[in-house]
Amino acid sequence: MLTERPARPTIAQLREVTQPPSVRTRAGAEHWVAHLYLRDLSPYLTRPLLRLGFSADAVTWLMILCAALSAVSTGWPTLAGAIGVVVLAQLQQLLDCCDGEVARWRQTSSPRGVYLDRVGHYTAECGIAVALGVRANGGPALDGVWISAGLALGLLVCLNKVENDLVHVARHYAGMTQMADVESVRVPQAGLLRTARRAARLVPFHRIFHSIEMSLLILLAAVVDLFVDGWATKVLLVAMLVSAVVTVVGHLAAVLGSSRLR
Template identity: 55%
Template sequence: MPQSSPRPDRPTLAEYRAIAQPPEVRARRSAEHWVADLYLRDLSPYVSRPLVRLGLSANAVTYVMILTGWAAAGALLIPGIAGAVVGVVLGQLQMLLDCSDGEVARWRNTFSPVGTFLDKIAHYTTESLIPIALGVRAAGGLGDLDGHYGWTTLGALLAVVILLNKALNDFVHVSRTFSGLPRVADSAETAAPRPGLVARLRRIARFVPFHRLYHSVEMTLLVLVAAVVDVVAGSAWGGLAGTRTLLVVLLPLSVLAVVGHFVTILASSRLRA
């Protein structure tokens, strides 16, 4: 691991941002989630800078991020709107910590494969546990699973499809490495499919970006909306009309997202020298 370069003991916010939030990081195609652009990057230095002063490493912050994501999924097991609200808050907190661990790493100039590995663990596990929790909610909760295993099965299937969709990007890097090719550039030009039918369909899909629904932030927000619908709809569909409808809609859309992602990768230059 590289040695940390000298830094001011008590940097000003401007000094800290210049190193922890360089423009080239936020300019990467897949670097920022929309909530990070909207407000979390404005808040994250107020979290990561104190963590630096406390002596926490970037990996330590990532461990906390992992636990926060798991807690967000676990909160969804609490019935009703209360559990959904807690899930949303924890989902936002996980993204705030996701911003913060990278800032700590850049400030300390400490980067390693361990950090990347832990970040993958955080997102893969959280974004598979949330649909499983959604399936349990649709079944009526942990205390009412008997006779409702169809809903938990749908939640588990959704989790598998989401994992596959996330893994496709990693498959690209693995395939290039095994073929002796350099790491592919993280740019819109590289990811874009060659001119043709796939490129046209991809442009159309931008107007209905349902493939973005499967991040922990979006999923917890959708669960909250569904919980509100459950209350408004009353006893319809076992008092879970919103939650069950959400699960039924998300599963086929996730399959469509995987197929589109797969075809787009093959039609792009990402697997070519």
């Protein structure tokens, strides 16, 4: 590991400091697109951000902006809007890699940065879910069944994320140490729950509520909508609403049945 931080680091130096194994092997914090290609790309954006003097928090604010714009793009009921949300979701996830890399390089990691990072993810995932109702409705409105369905989906997506964050809150108030971000901690101890979790891993519908997955599904529905007059987006919204109910209930049971609170 480098003991000094050069003013103009190479890509190799950035990778050594900002992408240690503890980051690349996290079970819950690394999205599959980060493993697949974004961590390969992120140092090429992190380096100019460092040279331009960006702080880690400033990069996170850029991520939050992309998150908000992805929700706005979702609500634009056209193919261009669907393409926009895919691009913005990818950029949001890339900046999510970069803000941590800037923090690790500058040695400025802080609770404030973690908090802002959470704000960005909540903005993207809950915002896209709500905006999907606007998209299914054909545009913004003060009422309507599709608007209500989008609001309900946004609430359920938020609850699903809260169930994760409340684990850390509960452990803190109980005076416990920080939970290790490894897969073994997340496995339920009861046999029935373990079986249900294995089944969910075979058909991982619970993962569709990340901004990346939602954006890709929205684009797919938008393409189909060219031939079915908007009904694909409506079907997607209903399917996601049902999946969200199952996910929230299953997630709660999995948390209570695992060693996360023990």
